[in-house]
Amino acid sequence: MPPNVRKCYCGRHNCIETFLSGPAFSLSFFEQNNIDLTAHQIVERLNANDKSAHAAIETYEKQLARALAGVINIIDPDIIVLGGGMSNIARLYETVPNLWQEWCFSDRVDTLLKPPQHGDSSGVRGAAWLWPID
Template sequence: MLRIGVDLGGTKIEAIALDRSGRVMARERIATPQHDYPATVRAIAGLVDGLEARLGAPARVGVGTPGAISAATGRIKNANSTCLNGQPLRDDLQSALGREIRIANDANCFAVSEATDGAARGARVVFGVILGTGVGGGLVVDGRPLSGANAIAGEWGHNPLADEAPGLPCYCGRVGCVETWLSGPGMAVDHARHGGGALDAATIAARAEAGDAACEATLQRYVDRLSRALAAVINIVDPEVIVLGGGLSSITRLYAEVPARWGRQVFSDQVLTRLLPPLHGDSSGVRGAAWLWPMEEGE
């Protein structure tokens, strides 16, 4: 049976249809209605209806969203697209489409994609990391996303980063969160604090590769912080594979330098966890939404 994945972003909504082998049968992208929840529901339903009409077949539908569904209320919480917060998105989409809909946090969808047919295919326990404007994470066990009792499994970005003082304020109201150090803006702030001037993360990484000493120092601080933050994840979850996503995942030296350092904090005589770049890149989120419906026996 076809699977349709929808990636609900702040500026765009993307939908793809996958066949049972994971081949993309159709894809469509539209702008996200701004600050308009009813229009967002209609837009998602319209994308699904349009893809099914083009392909002439019904599909199972999964949706990746910012935030998560609250276990207490059944409504969206923690979404940076604030018009979603407090809304019964799953119920409204199920009503609009007349079928069961599966919804997961967008970082969970990224992890599902890479665990299903991406870089971590075949691994039982996979941690997917988003390093971009923010820092997110998703945990997949045996191909299924682990949500947790509070629907926050994998949200390592809002843990404190040890051995960093004074901490930086985070938008969540806490101080010293991993996100404030390891996001793209966090790298830029750290560079400026050390006298390097106003540069974005991509420029810092490029200049470090070109031999700029100040940018190299910033990148080395970043590598050290990322290795310590991921070591804490390994100590708790012990994944077989960690896959990096988001804009900073394109910094190729992370894949060698971070594992070379994280063993100092991992409680083991050796670290077998692999750190890998994503196979599907920017498409992982929308593919993972489709794979919220895993393959079943007989398909």
């Protein structure tokens, strides 16, 4: 496999999940710094003003903004709620909406980006509601 190709669990390559998940963030940090840390450890370094962690999160924010701009361009949602462990990074809710305009077709984007109200496993909680309770 050539460099910069990420194999996805779904069998394809370079799915957005392979860039935006916690393990993907960890892999990006490893590729940039040759240091193997979890996403959580990288965020701890970020909070301690580590330069390499700062560079990694800036790259991540651009990737996330570009991915969400694709969603905004297609369905123009009122709100996007992040999920998963990466949704615990508070700065994303300020930085990403300031970046996504670059890839949005519309001159004005009103979409809000919000953290999950019930924590980073809200997607699983929501899925549980899909089954009726008798």
